[in-house]
Amino acid sequence: MDNKKTITIIILGLVAMVGILLFLFLPSKSHLxxxxxxxxxxxxxxxxxxxxxxxxxxxxxxxxxxxxxxxxxxxxxxxxxxxxxxxxxxxxxxxxxxxxxxxxxxxxxxxxxxxxxxxEAIDSIPRINGVSEGYQGEELVFSAEGYGMDTWLWEFGESGTVDAYEQQVVYSYDIPGEYTISLQTNTTKYPVKHRITILPRFEKAEELVTVDSLVLVQNDIKKHLQAIADAKVSQKSVYYEHTNYIRNKYFCIDADQVVVVINDEKYNDFNGYCQGLHFLESNRKKRVSIDDVKIDDLNCVKSIHVTQSYIEK
The missing domain is CATH 2.60.40.10 (Immunoglobulins)
Structure with missing residues (x-):
């Protein structure tokens, strides 16, 4: 009987020691x-x-x-x-x-x-910044983004010849239809292409609806980018929630092909930009404030212009 009690005491002691060891080491491992x-x-x-x-x-x-x-x-x-x-x-x-x-x-x-x-090669790749859908007679703004360019030859596909020679141009189409815009610069061997759909002339009321919808989308993207910037590095689920939301709702191409222009001078693909926003939380010196967001196309976002600033901590 005494032997049984002794064995029981030894077993209980071993169980207690194992419990203590688990208490001491498992939280540390989980924390790491x-x-x-x-x-x-x-x-x-x-x-x-x-x-x-x-x-x-x-x-x-x-x-x-x-x-x-x-x-x-x-x-x-x-x-x-x-x-x-x-x-x-x-x-x-x-x-x-x-x-x-x-x-x-x-x-x-x-x-x-x-x-x-x-x-230098990455930053010098020219890109056409402009809408992918417009209206007959509407003044549309297009600009060439990239470094090292000093000549620009724009063909908007309607006249059959070169239509403009500036880095930023305004053009209006006379006839509705599908067009391919071509941009030739001194930094490219072949022209850069951009597709655009021109719809029949619109009424004023339709114009207001279009503008309001665009603002809503831009503000929505801005809100989710700010959430990414505010999330802690450990909050990976928050990061993926907001990046997936923007990508699934507004992109028609792969996220790594969507160009993000930061303060009109720096460039990144969408994935790289969001990673930078998320991990800046680790920087004790400053935080990012998303001040404004502009997109190129309401139905198929291919480029995002972000105006952002830093808030010192």
Whole structure:
């Protein structure tokens, strides 16, 4: 009988010890699972470039306090520090950055580092910014976006010849129909194309409805972009909820083909732009305020012009 009591006591003691160990270690492991990091480009142009100082920011500084962090930069270099982590790549390429925490947990992230020539090439690709649907006799505004251009030859497909020679032009169609706009610049070998549908002349009441609908869509996109900017890095479900909403409701092409123009001077695809908005929450110095949003087409958004500013924390 005494042996049974002794065995029972030993078993209960072991169960208690296991419970204590689970209590001590499982919360820590669960907490580590929420840790993520962001690679922040210091020149704010949404590109990682050769010889640019990149800052590595952890989303939860409290969770890593007192822990041993090792950063593997994907090129053989290793950094061992918890705060004020920065690094500069000397060669272009795709790198896998790995953050190891106490040798028990790791977080991986791929980044692409581009050369100065690649950056120039990306920003110099001309794009036509303008609506994809208009009305007979309506004055439509089109502009060429991109760097390095100094000549512009516009053909709007109605006259059969060159119609304008400026970077930004105003054109009105006399006959309804489907047209292809062509833009030839000094930076392109072949013209850039843009399709547009011209509808019969509209009444004033219809014009008001169209304008109101456009404003509603722009304000809706603005609201969801601000929600992405305000979400914490750990709130991944919030990030995906708002990006998927915009993509599914307003895009007719892949999100990585939708061009986002920031403050009329910087360019990004939609996915890259939203990632930048989301991870800026990790930056203790500033937050993003979405001040205004303009789109090119009510029914099929292909480009978004965002006016944004920074709010110092």
């Amino acid at each position: 699972a929420n840790i993520d990091f962001y690679v922040y480009d210091t020149n704010d142009n949404f590109h990682y470039e050769v010889n640019e100082r990149l800052e590595l920011l952890v989303n939860d500084t409290a969770a890593i306090k007192g822990k041993r962090l090792i950063w593997e930069m994907g090129n053989g270099d290793t950094l061992m520090r918890n705060t004020d982590v920065s690094y500069t790549y000397r060669k272009a390429g795709k790198y896998l950055i790995t953050l190891k925490i106490d040798g028990k947990h790791s977080v991986n992230k791929y980044i692409k580092v581009i050369s100065g020539l690649e950056h």
